[in-house]
Amino acid sequence: xxxxxxxxxxxxxxxxxxxxxxxxxxxxxxxxxxxxxxxxxxxxxxxxxxxxxxxxxxxxxxxxxxxxxxxxxxxxxxxxxxxxxxxxxxxxxxxxxxxxxxxxxxxxxxx
Amino acid sequence: xxxxxxxxxxxxxxxxxxxxxxxxxxxxxxxxxxxxxxxxxxxxxxxxxxxxxxxxxxxxxxxxxxxxxxxxxxxxxxxxxxxxxxxxxxxxxxxxxxxxxxxxxxxxxxxxxx
Numbered sequence: 001x002x003x004x005x006x007x008x009x010x011x012x013x014x015x016x017x018x019x020x021x022x023x024x025x026x027x028x029x030x031x032x033x034x035x036x037x038x039x040x041x042x043x044x045x046x047x048x049x050x051x052x053x054x055x056x057x058x059x060x061x062x063x064x065x066x067x068x069x070x071x072x073x074x075x076x077x078x079x080x081x082x083x084x085x086x087x088x089x090x091x092x093x094x095x096x097x098x099x100x101x102x103x104x105x106x107x108x109x110x111x
Numbered sequence: 112x113x114x115x116x117x118x119x120x121x122x123x124x125x126x127x128x129x130x131x132x133x134x135x136x137x138x139x140x141x142x143x144x145x146x147x148x149x150x151x152x153x154x155x156x157x158x159x160x161x162x163x164x165x166x167x168x169x170x171x172x173x174x175x176x177x178x179x180x181x182x183x184x185x186x187x188x189x190x191x192x193x194x195x196x197x198x199x200x201x202x203x204x205x206x207x208x209x210x211x212x213x214x215x216x217x218x219x220x221x222x223x224x225x
Contacts, residue, residue, distance in 0.1 A: 103153035
């Protein structure tokens with residue numbers, strides 16, 4: 001069973017617009033991480049938010065976490081064509097330590 | 112820089128062959144993971160190791176086994192490869208504990224079983 005479920009599955013926006021991706025999960029977590037994957041490559045870590053944090057920023061990225069709703073969101077502001085990629089959330093289980101990924105959100109940013 | 116290295120970028124094997132996928136990390140990470148990635152299914156965890164000689168099954172362990180004899184190396188074994196194991200395989204590693212536990216990924220091995 002996959003713990004991280006992203007929504008939407010696909011998103012297409014114009015350059016300069018903001019992109020919001022959502023993630024829901026099922027169990028207790030230590031932290032929740034977001035990753036990016038360019039086509040055919042490995043995943044790259046973007047940002048980590050701990051279970052006792054509600055919001056975190058890194059450059060043009062903003063992540064929120066609501067542990068009561070077991071959900072998180074990733075906002076990319078002022079998107080660029082180079083942001084075109086797949087984005088995955090990965091809750092880290094506080095019980096097992098495993099990182100479980102969902103299907104991801106495929107983001108296309110049109111120039 | 113942390114480096115996670117997978118032994119092959121592309122691999123073609125025949126049905127029934129025994130296949131070894133190797134992964135090496137250089138950051139003294141306790142945790143290592145093997146995932147497979149298929150279109151529409153995202154990343155699915157095959158096996159997880161949290162220490163030398165320790166392993167746990169993930170969501171889809173059937174048809175796979177793993178070996179972790181040394182901390183830096185985590186091998187995925189397909190005992191008898193089948194065409195439905197054609198996929199992209201991704202290895203990752205991370206520290207354990209409740210601190211910074213971001214995972215670092217290898218570049219992936221695209222395995223084709225014919």
